[in-house]
Amino acid sequence: MSLKDKVVVIMGASSGIGAATVRLLASKGAKLSIAARRLDRLEEIQKQNPDAEIKAFKADVTKSDEVEKVIAYTVAAYGRVDVLFNNAGIMPVNNLDQLAHNEWQNMLDINVKGVLNGIAAALPVMKKQKSGHIITTSSVLGYEVLPGYAAYSGTKYAVRAIMEGLRQEEHANNIKTTIIAPGSVNTELFKSINNKEVREGLESAMKQPGAEMMALQPEEIAQAVAFVIDTPANMAVNEMVIRPTGQEV
Numbered sequence: 001m002s003l004k005d006k007v008v009v010i011m012g013a014s015s016g017i018g019a020a021t022v023r024l025l026a027s028k029g030a031k032l033s034i035a036a037r038r039l040d041r042l043e044e045i046q047k048q049n050p051d052a053e054i055k056a057f058k059a060d061v062t063k064s065d066e067v068e069k070v071i072a073y074t075v076a077a078y079g080r081v082d083v084l085f086n087n088a089g090i091m092p093v094n095n096l097d098q099l100a101h102n103e104w105q106n107m108l109d110i111n112v113k114g115v116l117n118g119i120a121a122a123l124p125v126m127k128k129q130k131s132g133h134i135i136t137t138s139s140v141l142g143y144e145v146l147p148g149y150a151a152y153s154g155t156k157y158a159v160r161a162i163m164e165g166l167r168q169e170e171h172a173n174n175i176k177t178t179i180i181a182p183g184s185v186n187t188e189l190f191k192s193i194n195n196k197e198v199r200e201g202l203e204s205a206m207k208q209p210g211a212e213m214m215a216l217q218p219e220e221i222a223q224a225v226a227f228v229i230d231t232p233a234n235m236a237v238n239e240m241v242i243r244p245t246g247q248e249v
Contacts, residue, residue: 003230004029007078009070011061011118012088014041016187017137020218021085021225026052028226033074035059035067036088061088061114064121071121080129083229084122086115086136092194093148103194104151111155115162123166126175131233133176135225136163140183140241144249148195156181160239167238176236178228183243184215213246 008025012018014036022034026049034042035057042056055077059066074081089111092103115136126132141149142156160179167177221242228237 002029003226006030006082006229007033007074007080008083008085008229009033009035009074009081009122010085010087011035011059011067011070011114012086012137013045014038017182017185017218017221017225018085018087019045020222021087022054023049024219024222024226025229026054031078033057033070033077035061035070061086061117062109064117067114067117068121071125075125081122081125081132083133083135084118085225086118086134088114089137091152093152094195095148096150098195100151100194107151107155111152112158112162115159119162119166123170123175127170127173131174133178133229133236134163134166135178135180135228138163138179138181140181140243140247140249142179142181143241146249164238167236171236174233176231178237179239180221180224180228181239181241182216182221183241183247183249185218185221186215187218214244215247216242216244 003025008030010018010022010032013022013034022032022045026032031053033055036042037058037060039056039058046054046056057070059070061067071081090107092107094100094103119134122134136159138159139156141153142160145153163177163179224240224242228240231237
């Protein structure tokens with residue numbers, strides 16, 4: 001198998017896992033459509049990869065029409081969509097007694113509805129092609145629940161259910177589904193934590209001696225994404241849980 005000329009759409013591509021995946025797939029010769037709310041970040045990625053085929057789109061995953069345009073423009077440019085990577089997500093952390101209604105709504109809109117919007121946009125194209133692959137970033141906390149992370153875990157458990165339902169509904173159309181579920185990754189995701197004490201505690205932990213065994217790098221998750229894309233047509237890796245070696249949860 002080869003990643004060369006694979007048409008891949010990456011939502012949430014402006015930083016972290018998304019940006020690392022763009023760089024890796026671009027180096028392998030994939031044809032990329034990358035989307036996020038921060039267009040300037042996407043354009044910088046384009047400049048850093050001048051020989052790659054990368055189209056950049058400003059899009060908010062909570063807005064179905066913007067996601068649909070990304071898919072439509074991709075099909076117009078490349079004729080198909082081989083892979084959709086739903087990577088946009090946020091992780092505000094608070095105990096439930098903080099009654100953080102706005103955080104809950106934002107997480108549902110981005111982490112859950114954003115995934116559904118991606119599926120809704122790409123699925124008709126993939127069904128027509130009789131092939132495709134939808135990948136979604138979940139989390140170890142889609143399998144475990146910790147104090148302070150209940151609402152976040154709820155969104156990631158929901159993603160697991162949605163992706164498993166998608167697998168069952170569309171396997172006969174040769175559409176693959178994969179959940180990438182990382183443990184702690186050194187990305188900007190921590191910046192979406194509004195609880196200052198928790199955020200600073202996690203950031204401090206990343207700087208302690210031995211921290212390299214307690215957190216993964218975005219490039220390491222990108223390697224996992226590339227691996228699952230580069231599987232034969234008759235092979236689907238449906239779930240991949242990737243923990244730092246030193247992480248307990």
